Amino acid sequence: MSTTRPLPFLKGHGTENDFVIVPDPDGVVELSAAEVARLCDRRAGIGGDGVLRVVRSAAHPEARDMAAEAEWFMDYRNSDGSIAEMCGNGTRVFARYLHHAGLVGPGDLAVATRAGVKRVHLAKDGDVTVGMGRARLPEEQATVRVGDRSWPARNVNMGNPHAVAFVEDLEYAGNLLSAPGVEPAGVYPEGVNVEFVVDRGPRHVAMRVHERGSGETRSCGTGACAVAVATARRDGADPVADGVPVTYTVDVLGGRLVISELPDGTVEMTGPAEIVAEGVIDPGWWGANLH
Secondary structure: OOOOOOEEEEEEEEOOEEEEEEEOOOOOOOOOHHHHHHHHOOOOOOOOOEEEEEEEHHHOOOOHHHOOOOOEEEEEEEOOOOEOOOOHHHHHHHHHHHHHOOOOOOEEEEEEEOOEEEEEEEOOOOOEEEEEEEOEOOOOOEEEEEOOEEEEEEEEEOOOEEEEEEOOOHHHHOOOOOOOEEEOHHHOOOOOEEEEEEEEEOOEEEEEEEEOOOEEOOOOHHHHHHHHHHHHHHOOOOHHHHOOOEEEEEEEOOEEEEEEEOOOOEEEEEEOOEEEEEEEEOHHHHHHHOO
């Protein structure tokens, strides 16, 4: 067991995509995959879609080369303990924690992630905007299957992989307790997040998502960005090509996100982020529950 002392934590969420936050500025806490999964257990642990470990970039081997640009590194783990490159809602919650802890003020800041440095703006009204970088649209395409239904999926990479399928009804996604079928598997060798999308109105869509390593979540920030980009291309909009920015409202189970793609190709995501609780995990809990 790597944790032998009381472990401070917080709980936060962004459009109900929720996270256990572990402050670790000096990079001394080592959480195994099993410990992360236990923390995220909704019955026997704190409960969450993932863990956000807050580390100074200079103290983490994967982030030291970003330390001059971003003081803080978001070490993000899925709820099964696996490492993820990026989490859009998690980045908003991460930034909200930094403000909550008095480590940053409102305005602009940079956050280091495994998908590079992300630019964040903390608005005074509570919303947080994250510069998510440029979407990549690999040529390889796939088919998503649920039961006897299947749909072509748009391949979008937002620092992590997404398969975006447009459907007639979000109920067609099924219960999403297990991952939808994606064929051929070679298109996504590291696994994939799968989004199901329906139209709600002009530049307004709704989605459900199965996140690799977490199952269905109430919201997925990178997924909402992938959905907006895929929808824009479907609608014939390409800001890089035509120089006109495009904005979509994306409804998720946990709320609403606003996604803009700019003429330079960068994608911005705006939405709420909240800290809801904080406390300390007793070391005896680790000993009793982790083997």
